[in-house]
Amino acid sequence: MLLLAPLLWRMTQVESHAPKAAKKKPPSAAQEIQFVLTFTTSPKRVGIVYLGQAVWSKDAPESQEEFSLKLPWPREGGELKFKVEWTDEAPLSVMRVELTDPADNKIERSLWGRGSVERVLNFP
Amino acid sequence: MKVIRLFLILLTAPILAASGAEKIRVSTFSSILTEVAQQVGGDRVEVFGHVKPGSDPHDFEPKPGDLRAVANAQLVLLSAKHMEGYVDKLEEATGTKGRIIHVGDQFSSLKLSVQQGGKSQDGEDPHWWHSIRNIARATKIVRDELIKLSPSDKTVFTANAGGYLARLEKLDAWVKSKVAELPRDKRKLVTNHDAFGYFAREYGFTVIPIAGLSKNDQPGSKKTAELIQTIKAVGVSAVFSEDVANPKLIQEIAHETGAKFGGALLSDGLGSGDGGTIEGMFKHNVGTIVDALK
Ligand SMILES: [Zn+2]
Numbered sequence: 001m002l003l004l005a006p007l008l009w010r011m012t013q014v015e016s017h018a019p020k021a022a023k024k025k026p027p028s029a030a031q032e033i034q035f036v037l038t039f040t041t042s043p044k045r046v047g048i049v050y051l052g053q054a055v056w057s058k059d060a061p062e063s064q065e066e067f068s069l070k071l072p073w074p075r076e077g078g079e080l081k082f083k084v085e086w087t088d089e090a091p092l093s094v095m096r097v098e099l100t101d102p103a104d105n106k107i108e109r110s111l112w113g114r115g116s117v118e119r120v121l122n123f124p
Numbered sequence: 125m126k127v128i129r130l131f132l133i134l135l136t137a138p139i140l141a142a143s144g145a146e147k148i149r150v151s152t153f154s155s156i157l158t159e160v161a162q163q164v165g166g167d168r169v170e171v172f173g174h175v176k177p178g179s180d181p182h183d184f185e186p187k188p189g190d191l192r193a194v195a196n197a198q199l200v201l202l203s204a205k206h207m208e209g210y211v212d213k214l215e216e217a218t219g220t221k222g223r224i225i226h227v228g229d230q231f232s233s234l235k236l237s238v239q240q241g242g243k244s245q246d247g248e249d250p251h252w253w254h255s256i257r258n259i260a261r262a263t264k265i266v267r268d269e270l271i272k273l274s275p276s277d278k279t280v281f282t283a284n285a286g287g288y289l290a291r292l293e294k295l296d297a298w299v300k301s302k303v304a305e306l307p308r309d310k311r312k313l314v315t316n317h318d319a320f321g322y323f324a325r326e327y328g329f330t331v332i333p334i335a336g337l338s339k340n341d342q343p344g345s346k347k348t349a350e351l352i353q354t355i356k357a358v359g360v361s362a363v364f365s366e367d368v369a370n371p372k373l374i375q376e377i378a379h380e381t382g383a384k385f386g387g388a389l390l391s392d393g394l395g396s397g398d399g400g401t402i403e404g405m406f407k408h409n410v411g412t413i414v415d416a417l418k
Binding site: 028049050051052072074075076077078079080081118119120122 | 297300301303304305306307308309328
């Protein structure tokens with residue numbers, strides 16, 4: 001009976017089971033990623049964590065911060081964890097992130113919060 | 125005298141109501157739904173979990189004790205999406221008057237291609253609990269069903285569900301943060317059977333299952349050889365077994381492909397020890413996957 005059970009395969013996996021020319025990928029090389037962070041209320045501190053490592057932080061940033069970082073960025077994109085600390089008195093605030101990836105794609109994300117906020121944002 | 129009797133009735137009525145309030149009898153056929161029902165129902169429910177943590181829901185067959193519990197249940201929670209193939213018999217054999225809720229059928233399914241006799245037909249992936257968003261949906265369904273059964277407990281069930289949903293949200297944030305430690309091009313999940321589709325969709329993984337949807341769908345030697353080629357071609361650094369499956373085949377595949385054996389995942393529901401809760405299951409699975417593939 002068990003032998004008669006139908007073999008079930010996920011559609012997307014059918015594609016991935018097909019022979020592929022691709023060989024084992026080397027780790028993604030570090031590439032330049034551009035950032036523009038804009039705050040409705042400037043926080044006490046803002047930091048970025050990528051692949052579990054703190055890659056950038058700034059105390060008392062301006063209402064707009066522009067900078068670039070060299071990060072190993074695969075074609076699939078990535079996730080960045082932002083830590084933003086607004087003062088306890090600050091109203092509900094937003095940080096807008098504009099990221100330009102190595103292929104020159106501009107991706108925008110927003111993070112809303114009060115006090116201390118930690119959130120992972122996806123690009124794309 | 126009448127006044128005294130009335131006073132006594134008024135005095136004792138709430139006590140009698142509170143102590144005499146019978147618990148709502150809930151039967152669940154998924155260890156995930158057992159936790160959800162206990163968390164939402166609190167001390168207002170008595171939950172009978174038929175499929176125990178660490179057991180295989182694909183192979184589960186109700187025994188006489190299960191049938192007796194279902195016959196008396198006021199609410200029967202099914203994982204659904206075709207997981208409980210015995211559901212019609214269960215209804216017929218028990219004659220239960222309880223509300224039978226096909227929880228998993230109330231949210232969308234990942235579609236699958238089912239190969240049978242050379243033909244392809246549509247199927248559904250039953251492993252919906254690897255999406256925290258689906259567990260949150262199930263929580264709301266259970267809350268609403270309990271309120272229907274006991275409207276006077278609405279405040280309690282709403283508050284319990286609210287607290288539990290907040291914990292699920294926190295867990296989802298932890299998972300996202302942990303998964304973010306892993307580059308997207310390394311998110312390839314080779315597992316024993318095809319149980320992590322919903323997880324993969326939510327957190328950006330590609331799944332390469334060794335067996336099919338059920339652990340009984342083991343591949344033949346030709347399929348295994350193809351899988352080994354695929355795993356080598358896409359460059360997977362670790363492969364994973366499951367708590368309720370024999371790890372022999374996956375260990376062989378690890379040996380053949382040069383990938384390391386990443387450990388066992390909890391695939392078909394809750395496990396034991398730290399994996400005995402939904403939070404523990406996610407922390408175990410995500411921690412194991414991320415640390416092995418990094
Ligand atoms: Zn399964």
